[in-house]
Amino acid sequence: MTKKGYVILLLVGLGIALLVTLFSPLASSKPDGLERVAEDKAFVDKGKDAPYQVIADYAFPWVDNEDAATVLAGIVGVLVVTTLVIGLGLGFTALSRRASLSAAKSGGPAPPVSGGGGTASGGDAASRGKS
Amino acid sequence: MAYIILPTPALPYPTAMHIPDGFLSGPVAAVGYALAAVFVAIAVGRTNRSLGEKSVPLMGVTAACIFAAQMMNFPVTGGTSGHLLGGTLAAILVGPWAAIIVMTSVIGVQGLMFQDGGLSALGFNIFNMGVIPVLVGYGIYYLATLFTDGRRGWILPTGVFVASWITVMLAAFATSIELAVSGTSPLHVVLPAMMGVHALIGIGEGLITAAAVTFVLTTRPDLIEQPQRVAPQGGLS
Numbered sequence: 493m494t495k496k497g498y499v500i501l502l503l504v505g506l507g508i509a510l511l512v513t514l515f516s517p518l519a520s521s522k523p524d525g526l527e528r529v530a531e532d533k534a535f536v537d538k539g540k541d542a543p544y545q546v547i548a549d550y551a552f553p554w555v556d557n558e559d560a561a562t563v564l565a566g567i568v569g570v571l572v573v574t575t576l577v578i579g580l581g582l583g584f585t586a587l588s589r590r591a592s593l594s595a596a597k598s599g600g601p602a603p604p605v606s607g608g609g610g611t612a613s614g615g616d617a618a619s620r621g622k623s
Numbered sequence: 624m625a626y627i628i629l630p631t632p633a634l635p636y637p638t639a640m641h642i643p644d645g646f647l648s649g650p651v652a653a654v655g656y657a658l659a660a661v662f663v664a665i666a667v668g669r670t671n672r673s674l675g676e677k678s679v680p681l682m683g684v685t686a687a688c689i690f691a692a693q694m695m696n697f698p699v700t701g702g703t704s705g706h707l708l709g710g711t712l713a714a715i716l717v718g719p720w721a722a723i724i725v726m727t728s729v730i731g732v733q734g735l736m737f738q739d740g741g742l743s744a745l746g747f748n749i750f751n752m753g754v755i756p757v758l759v760g761y762g763i764y765y766l767a768t769l770f771t772d773g774r775r776g777w778i779l780p781t782g783v784f785v786a787s788w789i790t791v792m793l794a795a796f797a798t799s800i801e802l803a804v805s806g807t808s809p810l811h812v813v814l815p816a817m818m819g820v821h822a823l824i825g826i827g828e829g830l831i832t833a834a835a836v837t838f839v840l841t842t843r844p845d846l847i848e849q850p851q852r853v854a855p856q857g858g859l860s
Contacts, residue, residue, distance in 0.1 A: 493845070498680045501846075505684025512691035520696040520704035525824050526640050526798065528703040529816040535808045540645035540741070548738040550694060566694050569737060570687045577686040577728045581679035581721075588671050 506574060513566030516550070517559035640708065640794055640821075641733065641748055644741030648805040655747030655801070659727070662754045666723035678717055681846060685716045686725045688835075690732070697827050705824030708794060710756025711764065711787040712832045715847060716839065719761040726753030751797045756790035763789060783836050784829035791825035792818060 493501075523531060530536035542548065552564035647655065689709035696704035709729075713722035727749050733739040740748045767782020795817040803810035839846055 493677055498677075501843075502680045502684060505680075506687055509684070509687035509691040512688070512695060516691070516694040519694060519706075520698040522696070522698060522702050522704040524696055524704045524706065525795065525817070525820045526642065528701070528820055529813060530646075530808075533808050533812050533816055535646075535802075535813075538645045538807055539643040542644060542738040542741065545738050546736045550737055550739070562694075565737070566691060569690050569694075569732060572736065573690045573729055573732050574683045574687040576732065577725055578679055578683035580724060580728065581674065581682045584667070584671050584674050584724075585676050585679060588674060591671070 506570070509570045509574075510567060513563055513570060516566045517562050640752055640798055641730075641740030642744035642751075642798065642801070644743050646741070646802055646805065646807050647744050647747060648807075649743075651801055651805045652743040652746060655744065655750055657746070659746040659749040659754065662723060662750065663727055666720045666727075669720035670724055673718075674721060678721055682717050682721055682725050685713050685722075686729050689713060689725070690729050692831065693729070693733070699820070699823040699827065701820075703820055703823075705821070705827055707828055707831050708752050708756055708791060709832075710752060710794075711760030711783065711790050711828075712835055714757045714761035715764050715783065715832075715836055718848065719757050722757045722761070723754055726757060729753075747798075747801050751794045751801075755793050755797060759793055760786045760790040762786075779840075780833040780837050784833045787829040787832040788822075788825035791821050791828045795821035 522528075527536070530539070547553065547565045547568065550565045550569075551558065551561040552568065553561075555561040555564055689707065689712065692707040692709060694706070696706045698704050710722065710726055713725045716722070717725060730740065730749050730753050731745070734742060734745045734748065763786035764783060767779055767786070770782075771778040796814070799810065799814040799817045802808050802813050807813075836847070
């Protein structure tokens with residue numbers, strides 16, 4: 493896939509997710525599975541409020557219109573989740589690239605840094621610790 | 624079975640299969656955190672070794688869509704609703720280990736930012752919705768791929784449907800056990816109730832997942848990697 497392919501994938505995927513959040517005010521507000529069971533079987537009262545609230549109940553605070561608050565909460569959530577996962581993913585790929593680089597030169601004891609990879613000193617320390 | 628019709632007050636703690644604070648005892652919550660930590664650690668290790676750069680945007684998009692889809696509660700019978708869990712979908716799209724990362728991120732954000740699922744229950748929420756469905760759903764999906772070479776026909780979508788339904792039932796089963804061990808509700812009460820409701824919710828899960836997978840297979844088949852038939856030994860890198 494080309495770089496452009498990634499961007500298109502990202503935009504289309506995000507577009508679908510954001511489109512879904514636009515419809516979230518239409519979602520059923522009936523109690524869902526566990527909630528229903530908790531009510532029917534009378535243990536719903538054991539539930540406790542969260543110790544703090546950020547965007548509780550998928551309603552963005554300070555927005556009076558309920559539908560707008562829900563959509564706004566959805567958009568924020570989609571963007572946060574996407575950023576978090578892509579950040580984690582990029583971190584993992586960077587780590588694995590560094591690990592394979594340091595594995596490639598882990599033959600000798602702490603060789604001088606070769607020009608090829610340009611790894612940070614942390615990579616050397618990691619490979620020394622491993623071997 | 625008769626559901627009493629009463630104006631249900633909006634609960635301050637939305638759940639789904641998301642367990643709120645107060646439902647799990649301290650020791651049970653601790654076991655949940657331990658289980659989640661073990662599987663997330665394995666997932667991070669495996670993803671570290673095998674994650675291609677090409678998977679990263681797909682992981683992000685998968686997380687975005689599952690978060691959005693989880694907001695769309697669909698009605699099931701008896702004044703009840705349900706929503707997608709998405710574990711099977713994530714596993715098929717990005718593979719099981721990356722899917723655990725995706726699901727953990729979604730459930731983490733829901734718990735920490737949206738107060739959907741309690742802090743004390745976060746471990747078991749991750750395990751119930753982000754580990755069990757991913758691993759079991761992928762396993763059944765993998766079996767289904769053995770029976771079909773092409774990507775056309777009904778075998779794969781049917782397999783995806785069955786896999787999704789089973790994972791919802793397993794998540795409901797696990798949740799019931801955790802509630803029972805915590806002393807929140809006796810097993811003979813909570814288990815049949817949870818399984819009954821989620822047998823219906825699972826149908827929604829199956830339909831959505833099968834439709835989504837079919838959609839991706841027809842529009843962008845290159846995104847879904849066929850499971851490797853021979854398990855690679857050791858690191859590929």
